Amino acid sequence: MLVMQTPAIDVRALAQSGVEALRRGEPRKARESFERIVAAGQADVATCLSLAYACRSLNEHSAAHAAVDKALALEPRNLRALILKADHLAAEGDERAASSFYMAAVKSAPPPNQLPVELRDELGRAQRMCERYAARFETYLMDRLIGQGLGQRPSTARFIRSLDILAGKKRVYYQQPQYYLFPELPQIQFYDRNDFRWLDEVEAATADIRAELVEVLRDPSKFKPYVQGDPRRPTHDPKGMLNNPDWSAFYLWQEGKVVRENAARCPATMNALAAVPLSQVKNRSPSVLFSLLRPGTRIPPHTGFVNTRLICHLPLIVPRDCGFRVGNDTRTPVEGKAWVFDDTMEHEAWNGSDRIRAILLFEIWRPELTEEERGLVRAMFEAIDALGGEKAAWQI
Numbered sequence: 504m505l506v507m508q509t510p511a512i513d514v515r516a517l518a519q520s521g522v523e524a525l526r527r528g529e530p531r532k533a534r535e536s537f538e539r540i541v542a543a544g545q546a547d548v549a550t551c552l553s554l555a556y557a558c559r560s561l562n563e564h565s566a567a568h569a570a571v572d573k574a575l576a577l578e579p580r581n582l583r584a585l586i587l588k589a590d591h592l593a594a595e596g597d598e599r600a601a602s603s604f605y606m607a608a609v610k611s612a613p614p615p616n617q618l619p620v621e622l623r624d625e626l627g628r629a630q631r632m633c634e635r636y637a638a639r640f641e642t643y644l645m646d647r648l649i650g651q652g653l654g655q656r657p658s659t660a661r662f663i664r665s666l667d668i669l670a671g672k673k674r675v676y677y678q679q680p681q682y683y684l685f686p687e688l689p690q691i692q693f694y695d696r697n698d699f700r701w702l703d704e705v706e707a708a709t710a711d712i713r714a715e716l717v718e719v720l721r722d723p724s725k726f727k728p729y730v731q732g733d734p735r736r737p738t739h740d741p742k743g744m745l746n747n748p749d750w751s752a753f754y755l756w757q758e759g760k761v762v763r764e765n766a767a768r769c770p771a772t773m774n775a776l777a778a779v780p781l782s783q784v785k786n787r788s789p790s791v792l793f794s795l796l797r798p799g800t801r802i803p804p805h806t807g808f809v810n811t812r813l814i815c816h817l818p819l820i821v822p823r824d825c826g827f828r829v830g831n832d833t834r835t836p837v838e839g840k841a842w843v844f845d846d847t848m849e850h851e852a853w854n855g856s857d858r859i860r861a862i863l864l865f866e867i868w869r870p871e872l873t874e875e876e877r878g879l880v881r882a883m884f885e886a887i888d889a890l891g892g893e894k895a896a897w898q899i
Contacts, residue, residue: 508832514545521553530560548578555587567591580611582622583824586629602636605629633671640875641670667831676830680847682808685880688871692830694813698870701778702841705817709839711771712863713819714791719753719768721863726795742824749800756865758793759784772863782812782868784884791865793819801853804828807846811872811880817841817863824855836862843867 521536537554540546547553551574558567568591574584589604608629615623624640644666645653653659667673677690696702719725729750755773766773772791781789796802807814816827818836827834829850834842844850854860868877 512539512543512545514540514543517622518553519760521550521557525553525557525560529559533557534563535562540574541570544851546573548574548581548584548889551577552581552583552587557875564594580607581616582612582626585611586625589629593891596646598636598639599661599827602640605632605636609633614892637672641666641672644670673831676809676848678845678847679806679849680808680810681806682763683811684847685811685869685872685876688869689847690848692832692848693834694845697815698844699867700845702815703782704778705775705815706839706841708771708775708819709819712769712775714840715769716819716861716863719793720859725765726753726793728752737793737883744770749797750802751795751797753795754790755792755793756781756789758785758790759788771826776865779815779865780867782866784881786888787884788812789866791863794862794864796825796852796854796860798854798857798859802851804849804851806849810845810847810875811869813843813865814846814867815841815843815865815867819863820859820861822856822858822860825853825860836860 515539517536521533521540522550524530524533524536534554534557536556537546537550540550541554551570555567555570555574558564558570568588571584571587571591575579575588578584585604585608589601589608592604608626612618612626615626618626653663664673667787668675676692678684678688726748726750728745729752730747732746752760753765755769756762781791783789816836818838818840821836821838825836827836827850829844829846830848872880
């Protein structure tokens with residue numbers, strides 16, 4: 504039987520010929536060169552993409568689309584192929600499918616400084632297309648839902664936040680405690696302050712608490728850096744905050760004990776916290792303190808150590824340009840208005856003014872923990888601390 508031999512081809516020469524034809528503005532000649540390589544079964548991703556560009560220049564959209572699909576079959580996360588695929592789908596009017604490929608390109612891309620300029624520009628275009636499609640989708644969805652009564656009931660607030668996540672306007676954040684995770688607790692950034700009735704009494708004492716703070720501030724040396732090193736632990740400097748007085752504290756309770764000298768100076772503050780369910784763990788918590796943020800200071804994003812407690816802030820001195828972010832929720836502190844948040848979710852604070860920002864900070868038990876669970880948490884940490892009699896290895 505006679506077997507037909509496929510003539511050998513010079514792949515490198517054909518590829519070079521095709522590229523030069525594209526540069527001269529001769530897409531038909533370029534297509535012929537690249538098609539010979541494909542027919543010989545020796546096409547790589549670059550050849551498939553070059554064929555797609557040639558076919559697109561000839562308005563042969565089906566052939567161009569097929570060439571892009573070949574490229575993606577060889578390399579599913581190739582940025583040029585993903586963007587070309589998205590362009591073809593967009594031209595066909597399939598915005599949802601196009602959006603998925605533009606988004607895949609954006610998510611797969613390395614940092615911009617690692618890309619050639621022309622691909623960086625293409626990626627920027629893909630990002631803008633994602634934003635355009637997301638805006639259209641959000642408008643469509645909101646119009647439909649508003650027609651069904653969305654926003655007419657307070658109970659829809661959580662659902663509206665879910666739409667922000669769906670539309671890509673907000674990231675999803677989870678608890679990431681540095682030391683201990685109690686499982687199956689809700690992922691809540693800021694809690695509803697109405698769930699903590701005792702906050703009314705704390706807020707009502709704001710003027711008296713602030714007055715005591717002002718007296719303490721007359722001697723700035725009483726405030727010590729919030730993050731301090733321990734010679735018995737490895738040195739860790741969280742982005743310039745170690746031993747930095749720009750973020751300072753004056754403790755009324757520290758590591759589960761009342762700081763008697765400081766507490767004696769602030770009887771109104773101590774009295775305002777009498778009914779608060781402070782998180783009590785021997786040698787560890789609660790901590791209650793005046794937290795000071797000096798002008799121009801930014802506390803970098805970080806997470807707390809354990810998720811069995813929540814943190815409360817009562818703003819006392821709040822100049823302009825101050826802010827606080829927990830997860831994807833950013834708020835402006837208001838003097839006398841407290842909030843409760845989960846510090847095991849990434850959070851940060853800043854003071855962009857030329858004056859100090861000061862708050863009362865204290866920690867409480869998570870309301871979802873039963874009394875039995877709280878007792879078990881206490882017993883666990885006491886057992887840990889009893890091993891070798893060492894000091895606790897974490898703070899707030």
